Amino acid sequence: MFKKKLGLFVGILLIYTILFSNTVFAKTTYESDPTNTKLELSDSDSLKIKENIKTILDTQYEIMKTWKFKSNQELIGDSKLLELIEKTNKFKTQWYKKVNLKALNYNSTLDIENIQKNSNNKYTLNVKYSIDFYLSNSNVKSSSFDEKYIFELEKKGNNYYITKMLDLTDMQEEPINSTNQVRSINKLDYDASKKIENTEEYDNFITDKISSIDDISNNIDRYAEEQNKQTTSVPVNTKAxxxxxxxxxxxxxxxxxxxxxxxxxxxxxxxxxxxxxxxxxxxxxxxxxxxxxxxxxxxxxxxxxxxxxxxxxxxxxxxxxxxxxxxxxxxxxxxxxxxxxxxxxxxxxxxxxxxxxxxxxxxxxxxxxxxxxxxxxxxxxxxxxxxxxxxx
Incomplete structure (x- = not known):
């Protein structure tokens, strides 16, 4: 009888220990290139990082759903990046109304593939983002799968602020021909990481994107006119x-x-x-x-x-x-x-x-x-x- 009670006690203690460990001391482990060492984050830190990044990437679809623009300045830790994001979201709010692009709802997922610690309070992350949404004018399901981004975040207090953001489509080079291939995806990720580490080069890139947003905002009516011509028939007088x-x-x-x-x-x-x-x-x-x-x-x-x-x-x-x-x-x-x-x-x-x-x-x-x-x-x-x- 004593042995049975002892076994029962040990079992309960083991279960309690496992549960307590998972809820309080659980860690999220990522590969940290290029040393292949392990970087551990608590579940609460990992969740906060994912929430902040996902909020930024979801914003355009929230605007598409509501046609309203809400600032995310509390998540951004760099003034130039904030300017780009705010101007982009302001443009999208106006653009969606002009071209009648509206979503009924959306569902997104975000996966962190890699976290690299740059300093005591800065981290670089590779993420993949996917989105499904239904368009209100046709109830057609639209989707995008495994969009690739690199983010830099800085931890201040209990929060993580986004200081740099790079869409890897801005780095891709399509094959020139069948014998002269471009960089591999792994090399692409490495080059992008180096680009984002170069503060001057990155700042120039963001400045150029801000200029582009200003330009399309100033010419929004011209772009909308072209958009609305998509199904305009053009008489064809020549034989196919x-x-x-x-x-x-x-x-x-x-x-x-x-x-x-x-x-x-x-x-x-x-x-x-x-x-x-x-x-x-x-x-x-x-x-x-x-x-x-x-x-x-x-x-x-x-x-x-x-x-x-x-x-x-x-x-x-x-x-x-x-x-x-x-x-x-x-x-x-x-x-x-x-x-x-x-x-x-x-x-x-x-x-x-x-x-x-x-x-x-x-x-x-x-x-x-x-x-x-x-x-x-x-x-x-x-x-x-x-x-x-x-x-x-």
Whole structure:
């Protein structure tokens, strides 16, 4: 009997110890590059960091839902970053109203992949962010998956303030051709970390983005006019150069593979950017025929933004110029990016849906499905747009 009571007592004590440890002394452990040492944060600190970052990334969708702008200055610990964020959110509040972009609700997740301690009270974090939201004008589900960011936070008292923020799409370089590959994702993360550590270079980058926000804010009516032309028909007096494009097939392929990779093709996401490779697959599935070394899997015109555009235009597959007028489902959009690594046409997406605000697109790098083009253009990064409209 004594042994049974002793065993019961030890068991209860063990359970109590485990529960007490999990609630009071639990730690969250992350890899800390490049030394591969372990950095431990309490659950309360880890939760506070995630809450603060998630609030900042959620803000645009909260604005999209309410058309109201609430300052997040209590979370930002750098005056220039705060200026950029406040001006961006003010622009979005006005922009969403002008183009009638409104969300019913949204659901987001944020994962911290890595925390590196820079000093006694500063930390650099790699995070991934995903969002699902429904658009009120069509009840279409839009989503973005595994957006990559780097944040620097400074701990003051019991709170963590965001002092630097970098969207890794501002660092990506798409493959130039099939033999001259760009940086790997791991190298991209490393380069971005070094960029964010260089205070002068980072400050110049933020200053440039503030200038871009000022510019698009001053020209908001011009951008809205272009946005509203998306479904305007343009009379075509010439005979179609190609009539074999099946837009529905291209759209269906895009929606099927937006968040995964067809194993029949090389995945260029590992080399910096898969966007044009993905869109080439879509339009090929829709009926644009391969052409040997001119346009087929892994050729320069298949994987590179500008080469894809030049090939489609010169081969007679497109109509109506670069404006949004006359664009339709299955057509392609390209965006001009004021990146850290150099401004250029650098992103290719395909139109897969429509909402009251305009076209929805699907893409790789960042993976997105039926995402409103009005939420990525214009921005402090994407400052110009062109449409590739196929004969169909």
């Amino acid at each position: 150069a190609y009539s074999g494009y099946k837009a529905n097939a291209a759209v269906n392929y895009a929606l099927k593979w937006a968040y995964s990779f067809n194993p029949k093709y090389h995945n260029y996401d590992k080399e910096g950017g898969d966007c044009t490779n993905f869109v080439s697959q879509c339009v090929n599935w829709g009926g644009i025929p391969t052409a040997g070394s001119a346009w087929s899997s892994n050729t320069t015109s298949w994987i590179n933004v500008k080469a894809f555009y030049n090939y489609m235009r010169s081969s007679g597959y497109t109509s109506g110029g670069d404006s949004s007028s006359g664009s339709r489902l299955g057509d392609v959009i390209q965006l001009y990016h004021k990146k850290w690594v150099g401004s250029d046409w650098s992103h290719t997406v395909i139109i897969t849906g429509r909402d009251g605000s305009g076209w929805l697109y699907s893409a790789h790098s960042d993976p997105r499905k039926n995402y409103p083009i009005a939420n990525v253009y214009p921005t402090s990064s994407y400052t110009n747009i062109r449409y590739i409209k196929f004969w169909h």
